[in-house]
Amino acid sequence: MFKLKNKTITEFPSAAGKENEAQYLQGLNNLLQISAFSANESATAEEAFQLVLNAICLFTDWPVGHIYFVNEQNLLEPSDLWFISDREKFINFYELTMKTVFVIGEGLPGRILGIGKPAWIVDITKDSNFPRSRMGKELGLKAAFGLPIISGGKITAVMEFFCENIFKPDYYFLGVVNQIGSQLGRVVEKKIFNEKLSQQVKELEIMNEDAKRTSEIVFNIFDDLLAIQKSLKNERNKTQKIVSAMGSGLLVIDNNFHLLMMNKSAEDLLGVSFGKMQGADIRKIIFIHKGKEKISWDDSAIVQDRQIKLEDNIFFETVSGKFFPTTTTTTTTDYGKKENFIKIIVFQDASIEKKFNEARMNFISTASHQLRTPLTSLKWFSEMLLNGDVGKLTKEQEDFTSSIYQSTERMIAVVNLLLQIARVEAGRVIIEPRPSDLKEVTKNIISIFDSVVESKKQKIEIIIDPEPLPKIFLDKDMVGQVIQNLVSNSIRYSPKEGLIKIKIIAREDFVEFSIRDKGIGIPKNQQDKVFEKFFRATNALKAVPEGSGLGLSLVRLLVEGWGGKTWFESSEFDGSVFYFTIPMTGMKRQKGEVKLAV
Structure with missing residues (x-):
């Protein structure tokens, strides 16, 4: 229900009269502005979530609001972030929710986690996929809706x-609350980015200290979708009042x-006028x-x-001559036939x-060069x-x-990896693909390790299917670096x-490369961090103390960079099996x- 001029209505303003509709649109505009302010000005993501949760509940006059967070196992766990108008009345529902964890597809939160967009339940007591409906019925709860909070391309929370x-x-x-979810997602992304940057700075400081101890050298290292009606022009005019408040381009x-x-x-970002560009080919x-x-x-x-x-x-690059780097989020919905859709x-x-980001990369690159x-x-x-x-x-x-010699060699290897990662992330690497035999490239890389393999009495077996493989346009240095890192591990x-x-x-559209070993393997609770910079599993640290934790991070950057x-x-x-593909x-x-190569 929505409160308008001290009256309670059970229909949205579009069905309740022009006066209510105008107040409703103004309310939505205020809600968007409050959400944008909360997202940008809050000191923490949790503070922004609580402010937006309160704002939506107060705007809708709905008595209960809550946030579920997605954990590392992709399960939805309840949080302490709530809006409850009458805690005594809803205490049983609160306690049940705080004990309920959802998997993807289960309940309202799991449903949203599965589809990746907002969802609405008209009556939870008649919904077959609402495990808490028994308690909801006792309390007289009926309608429900929820929205995802997406950051880094993943759903991190559900309201x-x-x-x-x-x-x-x-x-x-x-559609409006979906945009609010996007605003909150960017809050999470900024927080994660700052944490990663902070972690990288700490790792560089640790490396710097290690170098000082071993060599006594001082180093200076740091929508849901907008509804479409038959009269698109009228709908656009109403929606424009809302979306015009957004700071992002839409x-x-x-x-x-x-x-x-x-x-x-x-319009401002692109330097064009919608009045002149309406209906034009984007x-x-x-x-x-x-x-x-x-x-x-x-x-x-896109x-x-x-x-x-x-x-x-x-x-x-715009028709007006503007040129700028961008980040985007795209949502597609179809209406009527599948071939009719909007983005x-x-x-x-x-x-x-x-x-x-360039300053950060330049810092890493400069610091690495100065270290070499x-x-x-x-x-x-x-x-x-x-x-x-100089004598015996x-x-x-x-x-x-x-x-000192061995420690220095390890430090040089780490610096070289940092330089390679910085070059790839900055998009500065030259890629020169030529028709190549992947089997021969693999054999050449394996030969680098002949002495080590021989000393450990290990055996490396290569299986090709079909034989011979078709030649593929490859940059041998780039593919070789990926194979070398995986074989070395x-x-x-x-x-x-x-x-x-x-x-x-050789599959239909790509070549699949895999390397299998019977080594120490990776603990299950640490597997989601394997491709992160500087991460090494606890058992790997014990087995081989030396290592930078950068090799697999470079592997992922290179493979995803070439479209694999x-x-x-x-x-x-x-043991483990690592895979990568080449189109x-x-x-x-x-x-x-x-x-x-450095």
Whole structure:
């Protein structure tokens, strides 16, 4: 129900008269502004969530609101963030909810986690998929709706709200709360970004301290969708009052790429007028670039409903001459026939974030370069001492010098990996694909480890299906780096006399590469962090103390960069299988500035 001029109504304003409708639209506008303010000004994500939860409940006059968070096992857990108008009246429902965990597809929160968009239940007591309906019936709760909070392309939380009356869904209202969910998602993304940046700075400081101890050298390292009615023009005018309050640009296009709607922020960002561009082909208004290369809309993440993140290095060039980096979120909905659909695109000018990210990359690159020179010198001097160039060393002197030499080599390897990751993330790497035999590339990489394999009496077996493999356009250095990192890990964590199996299988649209070992495996509760920078599993730290935790992070960046996928299967004490794919169409050429190799 909604409160309007001290009257209670059970219909939305569109069915309750012009006066109520005007108040309703103004209320929605105020709700969006409050949500935007909360998202941008709150000190923490939790504070922003609570303010928005309160605002929606007060606006709708619904008595109960709550937030479920998604944990590492993709389960929905209850939180302490609530709005309850009468705690004594709803204490039983509160206690039941605090004991209920949902899986994907189960209950209202699980349903939203599954479909990735807002959902509405007209009467929870008659809904077969509402486990808490018994308690809801006792309390007189009827209607419910919820919305996802999406950050980094994943649902991180679900907001749910409950009313004591049967209430039909209003998709207009759901479109607004979907935008609120997007605003909150960006709060989470900023928090995660800052945490990751902070973690990277800490890791660099730790490395710096280690270098000081071993070499005495000082280092300076830091919608849901807008409803469509027959009269699109009238609907657009009503919706424009709401979306004009958004700080992000908003575009609505149809299945033929015709521009149906644009808010004021989008006009400002693109430098165009909707009055002049209405119905025009969006592909003639915005040109998409990946780095310095122009790409078609059909090949873009927008058409594929994938979120564009800062690291994707995507730019918008507009017909007005503007050119800026962007981040976007796209939602598609069909109406009537499946071939009739609209896309809602929310985008931002990410110039400030881009400059910040470039500054971070430049810092890592500069710091790494500055580290290499003294480290290389230290390695040379240590080598000279070990070779007796300045006289014979005592046993104690030789052991100490050998320790310095080995530590320096490890530090140089870490610095090189940091440089490679910085180059890939900045989109600066030259990619020169040529027709190549993946089997031969693999054999050449394996030969690097011949002495290590021989000393551990291990065996590496290569299986090809079919044989011979078709040649694919590859950048050998880039693919070789991925294979080298995976082979190195399998050898390092496999026991003596262990068997390592490499399979290269030609599928219909891609080639699948896998490497299987019977090594120490990865603990299940740590597997979601495997591709993160600087992460090493606890058992890996015990088995091989030396290591940077950067190799697999570089593997994922390279594979996803050429349009492939990477994943793994692992069981502690029973080994691991790592996979990656290469499209049959091969890798795309990229001009770039530097080679991957350092």
